[in-house]
Amino acid sequence: MTELKMYFPGKLVMGKGALERLTEDITAWNPERVLVVTIFPLLPLLKGLIDSLEARGVVVSVDTGIVQEPTFADFRELMSRAAPFNPDVVIGAGGGSVLDIAKLVAAQVGNPQPLEAYVGNGLLQGRYRKLVCLPATAGTGSEASPNAILVDDTDNQKKGIISPYLVPDVVYIDPLLTLSVPPAVTAATGLDAFTHCLEAYTNIYAHPFIDMYALQGMKLIAENLVRAVRDGNDVDARAQLILGSLLGGFCLGPVNTAAVHALSYPLGSAFHLAHGLSNALLLPHVMEFNLVAAPRRYADVALALGCSRAATDEATARAGVGKVRALIRDCGIPSRLAEVGVSSASVPDLATGAMEVKRLLKNNPRPVAWQDAVDIFNAAL
Numbered sequence: 001m002t003e004l005k006m007y008f009p010g011k012l013v014m015g016k017g018a019l020e021r022l023t024e025d026i027t028a029w030n031p032e033r034v035l036v037v038t039i040f041p042l043l044p045l046l047k048g049l050i051d052s053l054e055a056r057g058v059v060v061s062v063d064t065g066i067v068q069e070p071t072f073a074d075f076r077e078l079m080s081r082a083a084p085f086n087p088d089v090v091i092g093a094g095g096g097s098v099l100d101i102a103k104l105v106a107a108q109v110g111n112p113q114p115l116e117a118y119v120g121n122g123l124l125q126g127r128y129r130k131l132v133c134l135p136a137t138a139g140t141g142s143e144a145s146p147n148a149i150l151v152d153d154t155d156n157q158k159k160g161i162i163s164p165y166l167v168p169d170v171v172y173i174d175p176l177l178t179l180s181v182p183p184a185v186t187a188a189t190g191l192d193a194f195t196h197c198l199e200a201y202t203n204i205y206a207h208p209f210i211d212m213y214a215l216q217g218m219k220l221i222a223e224n225l226v227r228a229v230r231d232g233n234d235v236d237a238r239a240q241l242i243l244g245s246l247l248g249g250f251c252l253g254p255v256n257t258a259a260v261h262a263l264s265y266p267l268g269s270a271f272h273l274a275h276g277l278s279n280a281l282l283l284p285h286v287m288e289f290n291l292v293a294a295p296r297r298y299a300d301v302a303l304a305l306g307c308s309r310a311a312t313d314e315a316t317a318r319a320g321v322g323k324v325r326a327l328i329r330d331c332g333i334p335s336r337l338a339e340v341g342v343s344s345a346s347v348p349d350l351a352t353g354a355m356e357v358k359r360l361l362k363n364n365p366r367p368v369a370w371q372d373a374v375d376i377f378n379a380a381l
Helices: 018-027 040-055 072-085 098-108 183-199 208-230 233-252 258-271 274-290 295-304 314-331 346-356 368-378
Strands: 011-014 033-037 058-062 089-094 130-135 146-151 157-162 170-173
Touching: 011 018, 018 040, 018 058, 018 170, 033 040, 033 072, 033 098, 033 274, 040 089, 058 072, 058 183, 072 098, 072 146, 089 098, 098 130, 098 146, 098 208, 146 208, 157 170, 157 258, 183 208, 183 233, 183 258, 183 274, 183 295, 183 314, 208 233, 208 295, 208 314, 258 346, 258 368, 274 295, 274 314, 274 368, 346 368
Parallel strands: 011 170, 033 058, 033 089, 089 130, 130 170
Antiparallel strands: 146 157
16 A cells, blocks of 8 residues: 545535535634635625624625636736735635635735745645635535646646645535536536546556545446536535535545646647536547556446446446546537637647646556647547
């Protein structure tokens, strides 16, 4: 058994309507000022929390400035508002982009390190404000991970900040926050969460402790994603999805992702595609590339997807690829790069960009060379 470091949130509360109990956790810290980083559509659902805090004398500032995957410039702009406010507590409520930037705001307020000093793994030296995360999509698992991703404006590349200080003090998992997520976003974020679990399980650094989360996460997402896409008010399906996403988040810190994410980063940056959609477009093609290097692991993935065991691991694994293609089709989102405006002319640059994401490519069960990346992108066209 290889060494494993795992960082869990200080407190995890989950359940339908759990958000109603968050005020008690926050006021136990005796804060004077609370910053809520969120998106405009969630404001009606957060009104009770905000009113409750203000009734107890807490000054609350709400920031809805993050509307897409955040850049370094977006972070600096938000900090220009957050730093003078000087919150004691930062609450992130939203999808992965909002949670990631809320985590970084909590780390930056009162911190003499500039952002550039802690881009990378393990470079952040501390966090000086309390952090609460409320996921409103079942996708990134950011609420449970030590990761935050920003786009660097200087080279248009996604950069990771990985640190145990980015794991929240308190996480509330309330499926009611996800009911208004549109079908296409539900599908893309759900497939992103599935990919977290799959890439952790098939990773060369896979670990038995993480395997438990990865397998159960894949199973929950495979069983409930189409239900949630077709009926956004299906609270049970939403609850199972957000639990699967949380399990995927637990996989990210100690094991992390691999080639699907590495190839999706330049795709998302160049064409401004949502992260989950970028992953979904590449997922079956990377699975086909990888399964010959880890047939037993990919056979287990197929079983988690609901496939029957075939005569060989490789045959079972290939059935799993077919199941993923069917899942994408049934979710009604694009399945080919050409459908989202990607042409063959862009493939060499995309492959070159993917080769820069070494921190993830090194985890892949099969080495990925530049030509391999070209072939995968071409297969996905």
